[in-house]
Amino acid sequence: MLHLSTRTQLDLALDARDLVKTYPAGRGKNPVRALDGLSIQVAAGSVFGLLGPNGAGKSTTVKILTTLSRPDSGRASVAGIDVTLEPDRVRRAIGLVSQRPSSDPMATGRENVVLAARIQGLTRRDAHRRADELFDRFGLSEAADRLVRTYSGGMARKLDVAIGLIHRPQVLFLDEPTTGLDPEARADMWAEIARLAADEQTTVLLTTHYLDEADRLAHRLAIVDRGRVVAEGTPDELKSELHGDTVHVEFDNAETAAAALRVLERTPGLASIVPDGVALHARADGLAGGARAVPTLLAALDAAGISVASVTVARPSLDDVYLRHAGRRFEGNHQS
């Protein structure tokens, strides 16, 4: 038993089990249960996404894993080190990019990065060498000696990531790294994070309330709702749980669409067909997948002498996944 748990810890960069955390809500009110038995396991070297709306418990999880907060119950280890028993060792193994800008605006970019490096125990020479390397990598070399208060939002965010990476941490926490960035800076940041996972061999825990961000960056993700993980898997696994792709078929007019509806209702592999003016929406059932259903659909319509204007197949989005597991629409999707 003991042997088994030791082995598991070595393979996992992050291992959180049954975390519970409550906050007092003020006099006469019930305490707020921020985490309600949350568990996640993250393999070393991967990007793991925690997806959920504000208040779901993502940031509380990050706070516990980065030693900023203690769980009421449950256990967590980072890089094999218990966060409550040896917080100081954990702090050497992690980098934190918190939600808010975490650089000092009255210092230059270089001063910020070098200070972080020195705190992590790098020598002055190593600190400057590593700083140059990171400035180069993030395209901040020209701005390195300017005060951070003159940086754009996107530059400041990249500097935060550089600070988080200064000591080559085993695990990097990115808490909502693109919140508040304009679309261009956000696309830029996504490219950096994707590269990061490939180049630095760092395990990344990414929290986000943007579905597209989790979909694009995370190898695996957990959907968090009310302090619990409600679904976990690769983005594709989660989406394929929804049993099939959506197929949209368009016709020249509504009469043709109505005729097609009668044909397709008898076609195997298609389910829940919904007429919508000149178009039909259908689900391609189960394992067949949308791409396989299309030839069957076209052949059936062709045999009935119905011509089709266009066919599109769409994978279900994480929004659909969230809707299914959390039982409501994902409000985070409509922010930004």
Added chain:
Amino acid sequence: MTSAALPGRFVRHSGYLTVRSVRALIRQPWYVAVTLVQPIVWLLLFGQLFKSIVTIPGFTTRGTYLEFITPGVIMMTALFSSGWAGTVYIEDMNRGVMDRLLASPVSRGAMMVGTLAYQSIVTIIQSLAVFAIAYACGARFDGGVAGVVMTLVAASLLTVVFAALSNAVALLVRQQEALIGISQFLSLPLPFLSSALIATLLSPAWVQNVATYNPFDWAVVISREALSGSPQLGVVAPRLAALAALAVVMASVATRAFGVYQRSA
């Protein structure tokens, strides 16, 4: 890291954080200039207005009123500006700097010492400026360099006491307005319950009693004695020891406030 290396790490980390604040100060030197407005008003306006107060029987000081209030004005400047010390933490909290530092290997003690050392440096600069202004207006002190150095020591200790208090309040209330309100509430009465502006012999008896236990008065008395050129050891030594002990206690109590901050975070 072995435990033997820990004291070295503590000193280095405190040093890095002090340097960080000093650099920011060098970039906005007007900050210190602004804090000198109050002492200038006290020295030049108040000092002139109450110039003849020294002729009242019972006012045993030998020199001018300007010379009498210089130690008081130095300590008031140290007191009021150290009350703002916690604003550095609040700015760090409002950004993610505080969380980033707390999730790094820097110790909470080093974070405290870094800000206290910085505040003491600010106090020393302010005190020297007040001395310069007083000197320009004709104040002369028999205590000479030793008197000035002793004043700087007392002012720094007083700064540590109240900057630590301000830091602790910042960690507990986490809000700029609340911090300023609380620190003004605590520090404003202290100069009036001391010998800063008038010899305590002329104050009501209860004020004299309170002054005995007022750390602000300890600092004023140490400075005034040292500047007199013939300090009485029996007056200076106990006050200096008490002030130093209080500084250590306040700094360690304030460091504990990080725990409260994190528990509620």
